[in-house]
Amino acid sequence: MEYFWKENKRFVLAVGGAFIALLLYNSFVLSPLRSAAAGAYSQRNRELKELERKMSQGVPNDDGLVAGRRDRDQNRKVLASMTPEVGFALGERFQKPKRESIKSYFDNLKLDLVKDLQTKAVGNKVALPANIALPNDISDETSTEVLSRLAMVERLVGLAVDSDVEKIETIDAEYGMERDERSSKKSQFLTKYSVFMKVNGKAESIFKILHGAQKKGSYLAITHFEIGRPDATKDLFEASIGAALLKVDEKASLEGK
Numbered sequence: 001m002e003y004f005w006k007e008n009k010r011f012v013l014a015v016g017g018a019f020i021a022l023l024l025y026n027s028f029v030l031s032p033l034r035s036a037a038a039g040a041y042s043q044r045n046r047e048l049k050e051l052e053r054k055m056s057q058g059v060p061n062d063d064g065l066v067a068g069r070r071d072r073d074q075n076r077k078v079l080a081s082m083t084p085e086v087g088f089a090l091g092e093r094f095q096k097p098k099r100e101s102i103k104s105y106f107d108n109l110k111l112d113l114v115k116d117l118q119t120k121a122v123g124n125k126v127a128l129p130a131n132i133a134l135p136n137d138i139s140d141e142t143s144t145e146v147l148s149r150l151a152m153v154e155r156l157v158g159l160a161v162d163s164d165v166e167k168i169e170t171i172d173a174e175y176g177m178e179r180d181e182r183s184s185k186k187s188q189f190l191t192k193y194s195v196f197m198k199v200n201g202k203a204e205s206i207f208k209i210l211h212g213a214q215k216k217g218s219y220l221a222i223t224h225f226e227i228g229r230p231d232a233t234k235d236l237f238e239a240s241i242g243a244a245l246l247k248v249d250e251k252a253s254l255e256g257k
Helices: 002-056 062-086 102-123 143-162 177-186 203-213
Strands: 167-172 190-201 221-228 237-248
Touching: 102 143, 143 167, 143 190, 143 203, 143 237, 190 203, 190 221, 203 221, 203 237
Parallel strands: none
Antiparallel strands: 167 190, 190 237, 221 237
């Protein structure tokens, strides 16, 4: 044994060192790698099962995502082409003033607007309501909406007078404000402001209003329409009309691209 040790000492030490190195390598390198690999394999299986579960519940696969993106891009093109068609250009009169306080400007604008509408109606022998329901207050935050609603009143009353209605019974510039706000918050890109008008006149006059409201450049969407004939012996109709100014925000629709 002693002779064997003397003759093979270097070989035995080399083999022993290699064996120890192998044990250390296995303990400190391979074992953590195997553990990490096993953990990754388990995680992958869990994620695969979760994906399969979601897909069974309607979560789209790759083909579905491709189709969805294609539809999204197509809808963006439709939106871009639709925007000019439903636009409503506000005149300078209904723009937020740069130098004057918005409150002072708004109060004067309301007085001037009512006076102008009354003058136009009287000149065309159209009866106006004694009270036109206009917003009572304005702030920097609400200026765009409130001024837009005044512009819509001017537009609708002008249409009614030019269409030769007999009487404008009601004008409400605050029609559905809370509903409009809720609807706009739910939409990514569409804001609407609604106005209500009730008129009496011949059928031809009423349908002239509907047609004129949807003119390109000053487009108002007809959101509500009812017509009746209170007296069957007269060629006069009573119509309730809800119209909405639509503001389309193309940038908002592109978010999350």
